[in-house]
Amino acid sequence: MLDQSGQTLSADVTAGVYLNSSNSLTEIDPGNSIKGLIVFDIAKTAVPTQPILHNSAFSGVVTVSLK
Numbered sequence: 001m002l003d004q005s006g007q008t009l010s011a012d013v014t015a016g017v018y019l020n021s022s023n024s025l026t027e028i029d030p031g032n033s034i035k036g037l038i039v040f041d042i043a044k045t046a047v048p049t050q051p052i053l054h055n056s057a058f059s060g061v062v063t064v065s066l067k
Helices: 013-019
Strands: 048-050
Touching: none
Parallel strands: none
Antiparallel strands: none
């Protein structure tokens, strides 16, 4: 995730596993989808602007818009 100043904000993986326990280790095949939450621990003054998604640490990234 990027904030309004372009700083990268990291997801809180541990909190995400607790909130999404049924999906946390689910493999998503092409054409399938799951719903879940991504948790971030950020400063109160930070304004998230752009999620950045990838399927592994070595893959390319996909940017999406916030609604």
